[in-house]
Amino acid sequence: MTKPVVAGVDGSPSSLHAVEAASHEAAVRGAQLRLVHAFGRSSSHLPAGGPPWNPAGTGVRELLDGTLAAAERRARGVAPEVDITRDVTVGEPLTVLEIASRSASLVVVGSRGLGAFSSLLLGSTSGHLAAHGRCPVLVVRGRPRPAGPVLLAVDDSSASEEAVRFAFTEASLRGADLTALHVCRPGSPDVYDGPADPPFVTYDETHLREHAGRVLDTALAGREERHPDVTVVRRPVVGRVRHTLIDASADAQLLVVGARGRGGFRGLLLGSVSQAVLHHAQCPVAVVRHRGEGPGTAEGGEGDHP
Structure with missing residues (x-):
C-alpha cells in the first residue's frame, strides 16, 4: 500500500497552496492525503480563553476545525477522489512533521506560515527538516510552470541517488521532461587539487564542462532505461551553484535537490546555498535526504562561495 502524503496545515495562504500541491501529489500516487496541524504552548495564533495545549479549550476546537475544514475544501477542489484524514x-511543528515523515511518502509544506509554522523553512529549521525527515520534503514556493520540466540538481556522490530516483518518478507522474543539471564551480576540488580558487590559476572551461558531463552520465546511468517515458536533457554548467539553480528554476515546475553531497552541492540544504534556494527559488523545491545517513549525522557544509 502506498504511504500517505502529509501536508502541514496552519491556515495561512502558503499552507493552503501546499495543501493543493499535496492533494495533487496524493492523487497521482494513488495515496491518502493526511492533513496535519500541530500546535504547542507558544502558538501565538490561538485565541484567548483556554490553555493553548488543550484542544477542548474555549475557541480552540472551533479554530482548529475551521482551519482543517478549509484545508480539506482546497484539497478536494484539486482532487475530489483523494481519501483525506485530519x-x-x-x-512543536518540526518535531510533529518529522515524526509524520516516518510513515509518509512525501511531506508538503509552505514556505511561509503562521505562529509556530512561521519559521518552518527559514534559517536552521530548514536544515533540521532536511536532515531529520524520513521522506522527501516538498516546499511550495514561487510560481511553478506546469509545462516546464522537473529540474534535478545532480551531485557527484552516492548521496544523490535518492534525489535522482525521486526526480525521475516525479517527472513520470507529472508527464514532464527532466532537466539534469550539474554545476562545476571553478576551483572545485573534484577537478583541481591546489589552493582554493587562487587568482593566478586559469581554468579550462571546456575541461570543466566535460567533467560535469561525466558526472551527469554517471548519476543518470540506467535511469533513462527504467523511465522510457521521461525525456532527459543534460545541462553541464560552469558557474556558481546558488545562482545557477535559482536562475534555472524560473522555467521549471519543480526543483529536486539532495540534502547531502560533495563538490558543488556540498551541504546544499544545510548551509548558505539552502537559504538561497529556499528563499529565492522560483518554483517549488523538493528536498530528498540521503537514506544512508542517520538523522543525527547531517551537518552544515560549505555551500557555494560568492
Whole structure:
C-alpha cells in the first residue's frame, strides 16, 4: 500500500497552496492525503480563553476545525477522489512533521506560515527538516510552470541517488521532461587539487564542462532505461551553484535537490546555498535526504562561495 502524503496545515495562504500541491501529489500516487496541524504552548495564533495545549479549550476546537475544514475544501477542489484524514497534534511543528515523515511518502509544506509554522523553512529549521525527515520534503514556493520540466540538481556522490530516483518518478507522474543539471564551480576540488580558487590559476572551461558531463552520465546511468517515458536533457554548467539553480528554476515546475553531497552541492540544504534556494527559488523545491545517513549525522557544509 502506498504511504500517505502529509501536508502541514496552519491556515495561512502558503499552507493552503501546499495543501493543493499535496492533494495533487496524493492523487497521482494513488495515496491518502493526511492533513496535519500541530500546535504547542507558544502558538501565538490561538485565541484567548483556554490553555493553548488543550484542544477542548474555549475557541480552540472551533479554530482548529475551521482551519482543517478549509484545508480539506482546497484539497478536494484539486482532487475530489483523494481519501483525506485530519490530524491535530500537540507538539512543536518540526518535531510533529518529522515524526509524520516516518510513515509518509512525501511531506508538503509552505514556505511561509503562521505562529509556530512561521519559521518552518527559514534559517536552521530548514536544515533540521532536511536532515531529520524520513521522506522527501516538498516546499511550495514561487510560481511553478506546469509545462516546464522537473529540474534535478545532480551531485557527484552516492548521496544523490535518492534525489535522482525521486526526480525521475516525479517527472513520470507529472508527464514532464527532466532537466539534469550539474554545476562545476571553478576551483572545485573534484577537478583541481591546489589552493582554493587562487587568482593566478586559469581554468579550462571546456575541461570543466566535460567533467560535469561525466558526472551527469554517471548519476543518470540506467535511469533513462527504467523511465522510457521521461525525456532527459543534460545541462553541464560552469558557474556558481546558488545562482545557477535559482536562475534555472524560473522555467521549471519543480526543483529536486539532495540534502547531502560533495563538490558543488556540498551541504546544499544545510548551509548558505539552502537559504538561497529556499528563499529565492522560483518554483517549488523538493528536498530528498540521503537514506544512508542517520538523522543525527547531517551537518552544515560549505555551500557555494560568492
